[in-house]
Amino acid sequence: MAATPDPAPLMPSDNESLTQIESQARSELDAVDDDDALERWRVSYLGRRGRLTLVLRGLTSLPLEERKSVGAQANRLKRELEAELQEKKARLGQSATEALIAERIDVTLPGPPLRAGRLHPTTQTLRDMLDCFVSMGFQVVEGPEIEWDHYNFEALRIPKDHPARDMWDTLWIDAQEESDRPMLLRTHTSPMQIRIMEQAQPPIRVVVPGKCYRYEATDPTHEWMMTQVEGLAVDEGISMADLKGTLADFAHRIFGPDRKVRFRCDYFPFVEPGMELRIDCFLCGGEGCRTCSRSGWIEILGAGMVHPEILESVGYDSERYTGFAFGMGVERIAMLRHGIDDIRLFYSNDLRFLDQF
Amino acid sequence: MRVPLKWLSEYVDLTIGPKELAERLTMAGVEVAEVITAAGEWDGITVGHVVDVSPHPNADRLVLATVDLGGEQQTVVCGAPNVAAGQKVPFARTGARLIDGRTGEHTVLRPAVIRGVESAGMVCSEKELGLSEYHEGIMVLADDAPVGVPIASFLGDPVFDLEPTPNRPDLLSIIGVAHEVAALTAAPVRDPSSEYSAARKPIKGRVQVQIDDPDLCPRYVAALIDNISVEESPAWMQERLMAAGLRPINNVVDITNYVMLELGQPLHAFDLTRVGGRKIIVRRAHAGETLILLDGAEQKLSADMLVIADAEAPVALAGVMGGLNSEINLNTTTVLLESANFHGPNIRRTAGALKARTDASNRFEKGLSPHLPPIAAQRAVKLMVEMCGGKAADGIIDVYPGKRKDIRVTVTQRRLHALLGMELPVARVRQVLSSLGFSCRWVPPDRFVVRVPYWRTDVSIADDVVEEVARIIGYDELPTTRLRGALPPAQPQPRRDLRTRVADILAGAGMQEVITYSLTSLGALRKVVAPEDLSVDAPLRIANPMSQEQEYARTSLRASLLRTLADNVRRRDEFTALFETARVYLPRPGDLPDEVETVAAVITGRAPGRWGEPEGEPAGFYEAKSYLDMLLGRLGVSAEYAETADYALLPGRAAAVSVDDRRIGLAGQVHPRVASQFDLEAPVAMFELDLDALLPHVAGPRRYQPAAPYPAVEEDIAVIVNRDMPGARVQSIIQAAPLVRSARLFDVYSGPQVPPGKKSLAFSISYQAADHTLTDEEVRRQQERILTRLRGEVGAELRG
Numbered sequence A: 001m002a003a004t005p006d007p008a009p010l011m012p013s014d015n016e017s018l019t020q021i022e023s024q025a026r027s028e029l030d031a032v033d034d035d036d037a038l039e040r041w042r043v044s045y046l047g048r049r050g051r052l053t054l055v056l057r058g059l060t061s062l063p064l065e066e067r068k069s070v071g072a073q074a075n076r077l078k079r080e081l082e083a084e085l086q087e088k089k090a091r092l093g094q095s096a097t098e099a100l101i102a103e104r105i106d107v108t109l110p111g112p113p114l115r116a117g118r119l120h121p122t123t124q125t126l127r128d129m130l131d132c133f134v135s136m137g138f139q140v141v142e143g144p145e146i147e148w149d150h151y152n153f154e155a156l157r158i159p160k161d162h163p164a165r166d167m168w169d170t171l172w173i174d175a176q177e178e179s180d181r182p183m184l185l186r187t188h189t190s191p192m193q194i195r196i197m198e199q200a201q202p203p204i205r206v207v208v209p210g211k212c213y214r215y216e217a218t219d220p221t222h223e224w225m226m227t228q229v230e231g232l233a234v235d236e237g238i239s240m241a242d243l244k245g246t247l248a249d250f251a252h253r254i255f256g257p258d259r260k261v262r263f264r265c266d267y268f269p270f271v272e273p274g275m276e277l278r279i280d281c282f283l284c285g286g287e288g289c290r291t292c293s294r295s296g297w298i299e300i301l302g303a304g305m306v307h308p309e310i311l312e313s314v315g316y317d318s319e320r321y322t323g324f325a326f327g328m329g330v331e332r333i334a335m336l337r338h339g340i341d342d343i344r345l346f347y348s349n350d351l352r353f354l355d356q357f
Numbered sequence B: 001m002r003v004p005l006k007w008l009s010e011y012v013d014l015t016i017g018p019k020e021l022a023e024r025l026t027m028a029g030v031e032v033a034e035v036i037t038a039a040g041e042w043d044g045i046t047v048g049h050v051v052d053v054s055p056h057p058n059a060d061r062l063v064l065a066t067v068d069l070g071g072e073q074q075t076v077v078c079g080a081p082n083v084a085a086g087q088k089v090p091f092a093r094t095g096a097r098l099i100d101g102r103t104g105e106h107t108v109l110r111p112a113v114i115r116g117v118e119s120a121g122m123v124c125s126e127k128e129l130g131l132s133e134y135h136e137g138i139m140v141l142a143d144d145a146p147v148g149v150p151i152a153s154f155l156g157d158p159v160f161d162l163e164p165t166p167n168r169p170d171l172l173s174i175i176g177v178a179h180e181v182a183a184l185t186a187a188p189v190r191d192p193s194s195e196y197s198a199a200r201k202p203i204k205g206r207v208q209v210q211i212d213d214p215d216l217c218p219r220y221v222a223a224l225i226d227n228i229s230v231e232e233s234p235a236w237m238q239e240r241l242m243a244a245g246l247r248p249i250n251n252v253v254d255i256t257n258y259v260m261l262e263l264g265q266p267l268h269a270f271d272l273t274r275v276g277g278r279k280i281i282v283r284r285a286h287a288g289e290t291l292i293l294l295d296g297a298e299q300k301l302s303a304d305m306l307v308i309a310d311a312e313a314p315v316a317l318a319g320v321m322g323g324l325n326s327e328i329n330l331n332t333t334t335v336l337l338e339s340a341n342f343h344g345p346n347i348r349r350t351a352g353a354l355k356a357r358t359d360a361s362n363r364f365e366k367g368l369s370p371h372l373p374p375i376a377a378q379r380a381v382k383l384m385v386e387m388c389g390g391k392a393a394d395g396i397i398d399v400y401p402g403k404r405k406d407i408r409v410t411v412t413q414r415r416l417h418a419l420l421g422m423e424l425p426v427a428r429v430r431q432v433l434s435s436l437g438f439s440c441r442w443v444p445p446d447r448f449v450v451r452v453p454y455w456r457t458d459v460s461i462a463d464d465v466v467e468e469v470a471r472i473i474g475y476d477e478l479p480t481t482r483l484r485g486a487l488p489p490a491q492p493q494p495r496r497d498l499r500t501r502v503a504d505i506l507a508g509a510g511m512q513e514v515i516t517y518s519l520t521s522l523g524a525l526r527k528v529v530a531p532e533d534l535s536v537d538a539p540l541r542i543a544n545p546m547s548q549e550q551e552y553a554r555t556s557l558r559a560s561l562l563r564t565l566a567d568n569v570r571r572r573d574e575f576t577a578l579f580e581t582a583r584v585y586l587p588r589p590g591d592l593p594d595e596v597e598t599v600a601a602v603i604t605g606r607a608p609g610r611w612g613e614p615e616g617e618p619a620g621f622y623e624a625k626s627y628l629d630m631l632l633g634r635l636g637v638s639a640e641y642a643e644t645a646d647y648a649l650l651p652g653r654a655a656a657v658s659v660d661d662r663r664i665g666l667a668g669q670v671h672p673r674v675a676s677q678f679d680l681e682a683p684v685a686m687f688e689l690d691l692d693a694l695l696p697h698v699a700g701p702r703r704y705q706p707a708a709p710y711p712a713v714e715e716d717i718a719v720i721v722n723r724d725m726p727g728a729r730v731q732s733i734i735q736a737a738p739l740v741r742s743a744r745l746f747d748v749y750s751g752p753q754v755p756p757g758k759k760s761l762a763f764s765i766s767y768q769a770a771d772h773t774l775t776d777e778e779v780r781r782q783q784e785r786i787l788t789r790l791r792g793e794v795g796a797e798l799r800g
């Protein structure tokens, strides 16, 4: 409550002698056995309107002689009581601590449960991957999941009726009207290579995370919705050696410094030369097992030097600028990191699965 | 593409083992998916017949197996659990070369005494034969395995299962693979012979070839072979075809298939007598034309499909499959052999449209070299002369309207260096390229002029040649360096940052993140979105959905989350709070859809008590709001809530969330009608926010407020208002008063102690001044003013 003004000090009554106060205070203090009672005792004797306080305040109305002797006694008593109060307080505290010690609890019991929330394992692995590339100077950008055929295929040198289209079975959007601009669910994050280069000039260094979709029957290693990370670097003087170095750094950071990393030739229409990164199988140590289809190596990602026709098509001078691009599946990397043997677990969202990460 | 190594070795010497060769090919971009039977060194290993199995006298886990090897018997100690009498097994004699099952090393089998029993030989596992890693039991052969023959002749030669990339149709031929092997092992290639002597008069005049659509048929070669007798092909050819995965049919058809596998050029054999007018016309189909293909299916042709027609009607679907009407049969004596080049994309489209992808169309669609047809035709004629008793007409007909010149590419040392990150000696580059069949001329100071061999249709620019050099040298031989150079200026990504923050805050508050499919069914959307909203934002439909469940691009996350929640609460009975950040796809006419970043959450169940058992009331509207308040608070957004109506939410328990009068989302309790459609019985609360709408309201870095040096004074008041008066309105009036630092609602009561239709709201108000210690009088006056305003604006009375 708000402060209220003090009432006028009261005089002790005749029979309220200091001796009486002293003896009552001492016997009451003796009986005090907890902190609350001690506080009540303090208020009743030493508080703002406590009995001893009132005696001291009333001194001014006494004749000088009396004032002196009563004053001296009252002040002595106040000092003594205050000291005894402190002493009692310490004793009480000590005995409370002793009581706690005596009580003992079962330290093996669990604490009350806190609800743990977690990020999805795809999100966790994706963040680690992006952190790794960000530390190498790549910026994170995103693009549309529903794309034009132009960006997903045509501009990446995969024209209609090109056999390479078999590499990406596609989910098409039903056009309400006949259109020469087919729309689709992007099959990879590579369309962003074109979109980025159309809007910026070298130097370029980006990674593009995002969902991709394939027309695909699901099984332990195939899922129709997946998350990819695309990378693109374009500048003067970028070589395959730089691509190898960037990807090797990435693989060692994500899978550990002892992993063996190998690069083999591979084909993607939008890169030349093309490559694939493999790491030695950590299940069999390179001996060959089911996970690595007996090769001892596990494919991690596809990459290559940006095709010069693509650089020219976005208006870059392909003699001056070179670049590399790579793309990889986040779930696959999460599977390898966590020993998950079925990709369908990711998006079935069973909490017994999600709780483990 | 299955490549039997014995066949391959006809064109190139195989100087290294199958496993190592497969590895080198794979690293060079020619993926060997599997070595189908990796016959290592199988000397001394034969097919045996287990005639008796008896216990080992001195060891429980071992047995004595007596194996008949055709005329002799051996008794050996065997530890495999699966050995049994009657089995046919691979048996290794002393001195046989095999792989040590424990170490994986090549070894020579020595006689041994095992637990006191002499054992001269052993029954082998797949691993010991180098066939697989399986070593947990012995390999059991087929029952018809001939006892006593070397295992190699029974198990056959190793076959590479090749998965060439779509740019390399040349690798759909054994000779193409031979060129790769040659380059990788420094061995020469032996081309197959196509020499034969013509026994008949010239082909000219006996048959006519006319190309009406040269854009789709750059070259058509025809040859004639008389005196054919159609019968089975010789065993060696049948074996090769089977090893490569093709079924032998008759000698003529087998030869066309054999040459296709050998050289990569599909061929077709017509019975000349069944080609009307002895005339071949290569043209687009006429609208409405039909053709019964070799597989018996009658196909309706469209005008963009290329056919081979005789004077009257189509006799083959060009590049895809022959017609039944001109098929070779047992009475055929004169074969008209077609060896042509077709436009790849057109063949691919036709085969796709008719669902008739064949070995031929699979090669044509990848763009074969127009140089190939005469080479393949002559090779096939030679084989027909040798194997079918054929007599070849003199010469071939070669109509070649789409003549293509050899491809020459100039590659500079500078480019090579720029792409590879290393310099290579001129001699090394020339050696690699010529081993692949390229001819390479060095023009000082900086240029290579390279002529691309005809079969390499994938090489046309300098960077293609650079790849050839790099892959044969081996990518592992290139240096490994880090990026250098200036970094581009940093571009802020507020949309992504917000999504990340939202996920962190919600997960930190105890919610589990889920990721659900972006596609859904119309039925699922109908459960949670009002019909009128579904017609305004009609979801995009997938033209070729995999199933009804994945037919529409979702315009709401609700259905996916409710379904996920239902799947999980069936499995557990705990408090469950899930959230997802994902896009919904709102169509826009003539453009890509608006992909709206959204967060949605669902909450159900009772919170755990001291021991984790569910306790108290089930989560409802206010639990959803707790998360939302905390989320928005952490983002520095002050939102207003107002009662609203929503199709999926329970009336009276649904709130619109707005910031600066712009609606950004919803919170509420899911309508039991909706919940029950997802088999959810307990109450479910949810919220959803449009993150793109929220984004402009998210506060930047907070401004630091120094703590006021003067003490705050706490006072409680309770007021009585009508029951339907929003508490937030009362609170905002209090909050707006001068000197009020904060007002916290701490009790809501309606019951016997207040009049009917009323409720009591109790607030703890903290007053504070920035420049002095408040006096009791100031606080009392402020409280009076607040009460006056409450009385006037919301009809509140002080609760006595």
Ligand SMILES: [Zn+2]
Binding pocket: A281, A282, A283, A284, A285, A286, A287, A288, A289, A290, A291, A292, A293, A294, A296, A297
């Ligand atoms: Zn392995």
